[in-house]
Amino acid sequence: xxxxxxxxxxxxxxxxxxxxxxxxxxxxxxxxxxxxxxxxxxxxxxxxxxxxxxxxxxxxxxxxxxxxxxxxxxxxxxxxxxxxxxxxxxxxxxxxxxxxxxxxxxxxxxxxxxxxxxxxxxxxxxxxxxxxxxxxxxxxxxxxxxxxxxxxxxxxxxxxxxxxxxxxxxxxxxxxxxxxxxxxxxxxxxxxxxxxxxxxxxxxxxxxxxxxxxxxxxxxxxxxxxxxxxxxxxxxxxxxxxxxxxxxxxxxxxxxxxxxxxxxxxxxxxxxxxxxxxxxxxxxxxxxxxxxxxxxxxxxxxx
Numbered sequence: 178x179x180x181x182x183x184x185x186x187x188x189x190x191x192x193x194x195x196x197x198x199x200x201x202x203x204x205x206x207x208x209x210x211x212x213x214x215x216x217x218x219x220x221x222x223x224x225x226x227x228x229x230x231x232x233x234x235x236x237x238x239x240x241x242x243x244x245x246x247x248x249x250x251x252x253x254x255x256x257x258x259x260x261x262x263x264x265x266x267x268x269x270x271x272x273x274x275x276x277x278x279x280x281x282x283x284x285x286x287x288x289x290x291x292x293x294x295x296x297x298x299x300x301x302x303x304x305x306x307x308x309x310x311x312x313x314x315x316x317x318x319x320x321x322x323x324x325x326x327x328x329x330x331x332x333x334x335x336x337x338x339x340x341x342x343x344x345x346x347x348x349x350x351x352x353x354x355x356x357x358x359x360x361x362x363x364x365x366x367x368x369x370x371x372x373x374x375x376x377x378x379x380x381x382x383x384x385x386x387x388x389x390x391x392x393x394x395x396x397x398x399x400x401x402x403x404x405x406x407x408x409x410x411x412x413x414x415x416x417x418x419x420x421x422x423x424x425x426x427x428x429x430x431x432x433x434x435x436x437x438x439x440x441x442x443x444x445x446x447x448x449x450x451x452x453x454x455x456x457x458x459x460x461x462x463x464x465x466x467x468x469x470x471x472x473x474x475x476x477x478x479x480x
Contacts, residue, residue: 180193180229184231184234186231187355188426191231191232195229196230199228199422201223201224201226201244204220208394219245219247219250223241228399231311235407236398237271237378238399245350247394250394252311259423265472267472268291274476275301276340280338280341284328284357285347286305286306286312286316289305289315289323291343304322306326313325329357331360338364340369341369342362344373349375349376349400358408358412368480369478370478373405374473374475375473379401381434387410405475412477415477416475417476419474421467421473421474423468424466424468425464427458427462430462431457431458432466
């Protein structure tokens with residue numbers, strides 16, 4: 178079913194495919210129940226949110242954009258130990274693109290774990306952008322320059338300044354990804370590298386129907402590999418490499434598959450009674466390196 182909307186990457190109205198509609202009440206209840214956060218302010222006056230797919234860019238995005246999370250959401254999520262992870266899978270591959278003496282900007286740097294490694298392991302000169310005060314202070318305590326401002330404002334002050342610009346698990350949160358990507362490129366020197374990591378919706382994430390953190394007010398867009406790589410020709414940079422994270426969340430993956438494929442109570446009962454859940458788990462443990470996991474990371478080079 179088509180729905181007219183402004184595509185966040187095209188920045189103009191197009192006829193989009195309506196993927197699904199979700200009552201706001203369900204989302205507000207889920208965030209209160211699962212994360213202890215009252216999202217009613219974000220959803221004020223919005224009865225239903227819609228997930229749309231842009232036919233030209235392939236990006237899936239939620240409307241209206243006004244339901245994007247406020248600062249209080251991220252303060253609350255920071256209380257969970259899975260948030261602001263020090264080590265991310267994509268850090269290792271991104272670190273290999275960094276050379277001694279290079280200036281590196283990490284947009285949404287959190288506690289500056291990646292930037293700390295850039296300096297300690299590669300001899301780079303790090304700068305981070307971060308709006309969460311506690312995370313920014315933790316980054317500064319590591320001796321990293323952490324600035325509290327948008328990438329658009331920062332790029333305007335320091336155009337062509339950086340050899341490498343990175344952003345991990347941030348792009349899916351922003352309501353204006355085109356402006357975000359343009360500013361990242363603006364901050365780069367000619368020949369510099371842009372590295373973007375996002376949740377991979379070609380993986381099992383695309384099958385997890387009620388993954389509340391994968392929708393507003395937390396995530397505002399859903400990215401496939403093709404959509405991420407398509408940023409190259411769309412923004413005039415060269416796509417040079419893509420890395421796919423191997424499956425690490427075995428329990429989560431198994432739960433998604435079981436929920437999607439075991440529809441009736443009898444199927445579920447026999448599946449567990451006959452031990453197929455244990456067989457499946459052993460299979461996943463062996464096959465995980467060949468199964469796409471949570472994240473896709475792409476590298477682009479500025480002409």
